[in-house]
Amino acid sequence: MGRNGFTFTNVYAELEWFEYMRIVLLGVSGSGKTAIGKGLSESLKIPFFDGDDYHSASNKEKMQSGIPLTDADRWPWLQTLADLLHDHRDCIVACSALKESYRNILKISSDVLFVYLKGDETLIRKRLEGRKGHFFNPVSVG
Numbered sequence: 001m002g003r004n005g006f007t008f009t010n011v012y013a014e015l016e017w018f019e020y021m022r023i024v025l026l027g028v029s030g031s032g033k034t035a036i037g038k039g040l041s042e043s044l045k046i047p048f049f050d051g052d053d054y055h056s057a058s059n060k061e062k063m064q065s066g067i068p069l070t071d072a073d074r075w076p077w078l079q080t081l082a083d084l085l086h087d088h089r090d091c092i093v094a095c096s097a098l099k100e101s102y103r104n105i106l107k108i109s110s111d112v113l114f115v116y117l118k119g120d121e122t123l124i125r126k127r128l129e130g131r132k133g134h135f136f137n138p139v140s141v142g
Helices: 011-015 033-044 057-064 071-087 100-106 121-129
Strands: 022-026 048-050 091-095 112-116
Touching: 022 033, 022 100, 033 048, 033 091, 057 071, 071 091, 071 100, 091 100, 100 112
Parallel strands: 022 091, 022 112, 048 091
Antiparallel strands: none
8 A cells, every 4th residue: 555545556457548648636735646646656657747846936935825826827837737748758747737727728638637636624734734845835725
């Protein structure tokens, strides 16, 4: 059993019908995207890109201050992530992508698989409050 109770057995069997393995892990901050993305990356031997690493400095400042991002804040970030998906036949990208319009930008081909990770608010808040050195403000949850 992997981190957070997630197992990586039979991953290839589940994904074998895709021409490429382009996986987008989506969910709110603290849902486990990074932990699961790193585990899948290691298991599948494909690169992992954490969407948090591609936010602009101004986006990070807003989130650290508890200010929600607007769609206009997100568009350049989403396009950068879409470019990563385009440039890598096999990869895993973690990002919130909670709106359908965001996922539409990331769906660069029919082989992009979206995996929605969720947890109850108490679990998410506990994870966020335990984080060290991350820019997301747990006040933004809920």
